Amino acid sequence: MANEEIKVDSPAIGAELAGGRSALTEGGRPPAGNADARRIAELEREVWELRRTNEFLKEYFAKDLDADPLPPPAPPRVVGTIGERSHPEVVAAAPAGPPGAARWTPGQSPQIQDTPQPMAVFRALGPIEAVVGGRLVDPGAPKQRALLALLVSKVGQPVAVDMIVEELWTGNPPPSAITSLQAYVANLRRVLEPDRAPRTPATVLRTYGRGYLLDSRVVEVDVHRFSERATAGWQALDWGEPQQAVREFEAGLALWRGQAYAEVADTTYVRPDVARLEELRLSVVEGRCAALLAVGAHEMAVAELEAFTRAHPLREYGCELLSLALYRAGRQADALGVLRTNQKRLAEELGIDPRPALQHLENEILNHAPALDWRPHPRVIAKSA
Known part of the structure; x- marks a missing residue:
């Protein structure tokens, strides 16, 4: 200009x-x-x-x-003013975008930044596993594996040395516990960062005060991916996208290979998180069955819910879903039997009545309420049209 x-x-x-x-x-x-x-x-x-x-x-x-x-x-x-004067350049800021979006600044074309690949991927929904550079690596001896599982359970948070010693040796550590712990940490660092130059600071397994932590900025954990899939599945179900919900729930459940944090599942430090994840897993199984009912897969839902309620007979939502699935599959007597068996078990074992939702479902089954009949969701019809 x-x-x-x-x-x-x-x-x-x-x-x-x-x-x-x-x-x-x-x-x-x-x-x-x-x-x-x-x-x-x-x-x-x-x-x-x-x-x-x-x-x-x-x-x-x-x-x-x-x-x-x-x-x-x-x-x-x-x-006509007081001589000529130089002015600093004015930098116009680009409008703010969503978090993580590429930012534009004058003098450069906008570019989409790739998400950096994690330096290590940990699988903790079962026996602990570590993947480095796309390859499964050996975490080492049992105590060393337990240490890694303990750190993964608190990824991004420092775990004090005293706590680690207490948990690994179940409250009775030998005099050499600290020396052994330091050896385990050194071994894990070699496994997790095989290309790290000697005497350079560790990036994945870091020392933090009087403790250690796995840096959440450079690692990925299947526990977090499972939680994300579970949330996405419930959101899809709420938004009337049952097919997407089935996919999300199945992808999350496929990550499970056994008990979460298996090596340290019974420790005081990790036990609450193990219980939380197990509850979330059961709710995802129920959510997947609810999504199967929403897409009209009644027989498949019946088969899965029968096994689920046998393993977890006091979960009322599972019983509710099984009863509805049986009714839609043309098995009204079996549907009522599930509800009445659940009512009897709750009274005998816990001394409580079923939830109002189950009592309401029993009345609707007895009256053949049209609301129980399956109808494809409008969004499903639109997609298949």
């Missing part, structure tokens, strides 16, 4: 210029009696900068972000 000239109408400044006198004293400062002229000049410079920024922003938003951004216009030569 070509330089512009801004005419100044200030009488005070014009008078001094007409008289051939300089508006600057030695050192570049205006004389003390020229305060009005100095203030006018400062205001005009501010107006110019605002105009320049406005023009630049208009040009930026008029362009597609895939094009190279235009440079800001060159500052104009100001005529």
Whole structure:
């Protein structure tokens, strides 16, 4: 953009210029009696900068972000003010996007940044496994594996040495416990970072105060992926996308190979998280069966729910789903039998009545309520049309 000239109408400044006198004293400062002229000049410079920024922003938003951004216009030569003055470049910020989105700055084309690959992937939904560089590696001897499982259960959080010793040796550590622990840590570091140069700080398994931690910024854990899949499945079911829900739930359940954190599942430190994950797994099994019912796979749901309720007879939601699946499969007597068996078991073992939802379902089954009949969800119909 070509330089512009801004005419100044200030009488005070014009008078001094007409008289051939300089508006600057030695050192570049205006004389003390020229305060009005100095203030006018400062205001005009501010107006110019605002105009320049406005023009630049208009040009930026008029362009597609895939094009190279235009440079800001060159500052104009100001005529009739206190000489020429250089101005700092104005940087227009790109509109804020969602977290993780590529940010645009002047002077570079926008680029989508790839998510860095984790340095190690841990599988803790079963016996502990570690994958480094795409290959399964051996975590080592039982105590060393238990140490890794313990650290994975608290990934991103420091675990104190005293706590590790207490858990690994079940409250009765030998005099050599600290020395053994240090050897286990050194061995794991060699396994998890085989290319790390000698005497350089570890990146994956770090020392943190008087403890150790696995850095969550450079590792991935299947426990977190399972939680994400579970959340996505329930959201899809709530949004009327049962087929997507089935896929999400199945992908999450496929990560399980046994008891979570198997090597340290009975330790005081990890036991609450093991119980939490097991409860989440059972709810995902129920969610998958609910999604199967929503897509009309009643017979498949019956087969899975019968096995599930035998293993977990006090889970009322599972009994509710099984009863509904049996009714939709044309087995009304069996559906009522499930509800009444559940009612009897709850009374005998826990001394409580079934949830109101189960009592309501029994009444609807007895009355052949049309609301129990399966109907494809409108979104499913639209997708299959």
